[in-house]
Amino acid sequence: MTFQFPKPEFISLPIQGSDNGFSVNHVYCVGRNYAAHAREMGVDDKEPPLFFSKPNWTIVTPGTDIDYPADTENLNHEVELVIAVGEDKSIFGFGVGVDLTRRDLQTKAKNEGKPWFRSKCFAGSAPVSEIIPIGDRTDFSGFNLTLTVNGKVKQMGSCNDMIWNPGEIMCELAGEVPLQAGDLIFTGTPEGVGKLEKGDDVVISIPELVELSFKIC
Ligand code: MN
Numbered sequence: 001m002t003f004q005f006p007k008p009e010f011i012s013l014p015i016q017g018s019d020n021g022f023s024v025n026h027v028y029c030v031g032r033n034y035a036a037h038a039r040e041m042g043v044d045d046k047e048p049p050l051f052f053s054k055p056n057w058t059i060v061t062p063g064t065d066i067d068y069p070a071d072t073e074n075l076n077h078e079v080e081l082v083i084a085v086g087e088d089k090s091i092f093g094f095g096v097g098v099d100l101t102r103r104d105l106q107t108k109a110k111n112e113g114k115p116w117f118r119s120k121c122f123a124g125s126a127p128v129s130e131i132i133p134i135g136d137r138t139d140f141s142g143f144n145l146t147l148t149v150n151g152k153v154k155q156m157g158s159c160n161d162m163i164w165n166p167g168e169i170m171c172e173l174a175g176e177v178p179l180q181a182g183d184l185i186f187t188g189t190p191e192g193v194g195k196l197e198k199g200d201d202v203v204i205s206i207p208e209l210v211e212l213s214f215k216i217c
Contacts, residue, residue, distance in 0.1 A: 011059050013084075013095065014130040016210075022084055022093075022131045025182030027054045029080075029099055029120070030169055033188025034161050040191050049164045049172050052116055054099075059184075060127035065215040068198045069122045072102035075196045075216070078189035079147035079155045079204045081140060083166050084131045085183040089174050091166065092181070096145065096204050096212060097128035099186050100196075128184065129204070129212035140166050145190060147204045157190020164188075 012021030031050040032038040060066055069075060078099040086092030099120070106119030140159045147155040159165075164172065169187055173179055196202065196216050205211040 011056050011061070013059070013061060013128055015093070016130050016132045018133070023182050024056045024059050024184055025180050026177070027056050027059065027126060027184045027186070028052075028173060028177070029054060029186040030164065030188045033163050033169075034157060034190045035163060036157075036161070036191035037189055037193065038163075040193070046163055049169060051173060051176065052120060054121050054126050054186075058121060058123070058126040060124050060214065062128075062130055062212055064127075065217050066100070066124040066127060067217050068196075069100075069102060069124065071118070072104055074102065074104040076101045076103040076193050077147055077149070077154065077196055077202065078193050079145050079157075080186045080189050081143060081145060081159055081166070081206070082128055083170070083185040083187060085170070085179055085181060085185065087181045089170060089179050091134050091170065093131045093133045094140070094206075094210075095129040095131045096206050096210050097126060097184075097186060098147070098202070098204060099189060100125040100127070101193075103193075126186070127212060127214055129210045132210050143206050143209070145204070145206060147192075147202065149194075149196065149200050149202055151201075154194055155190055155192035157192070159187075161190060162188065 010023040143159040
């Protein structure tokens, strides 16, 4: 069959140590997956994982700066471990990313009982590092996440503090969606989320494993 329109081009992330690209399929996210961040957002109990998604055009590949988005005066950073899904619902690898959020739009949507869509889905809202193949790592609990703005540490957390670990997240999510190779899962942010301004230099990392930097323009 021929198609009326050409297929859109894949958005692809580099894979460390490989010439292959990781073509990004669907992008899923978990909200409030660290108790201290849930508290700073005003929620206090362990609840089932809260999933939402971002279109894959929100992905920003390494080496690309990000334009400050329209319609917000409170752009927030949320540094997160990102799981790269492989075949048969396996974990292919991981990276580090930022779930950029127009917090003022999110607060308004929450107050009005409306969807988060506009607060989470905008051009440039999902910068992600290269993907590190999982290799023989079986456990993410020793991973730390850091985010600095203009050289100052703003977020520093441990994946050991996740309410739902990556394996549990994959299990829960696979029960709700057809999880496929190429999917990415943002696994939630530790505490310390805060404001970004035009001109800020942001560096995120899982120390000794992967780092990503970008500027807000
Ligand atoms: Mn998030």
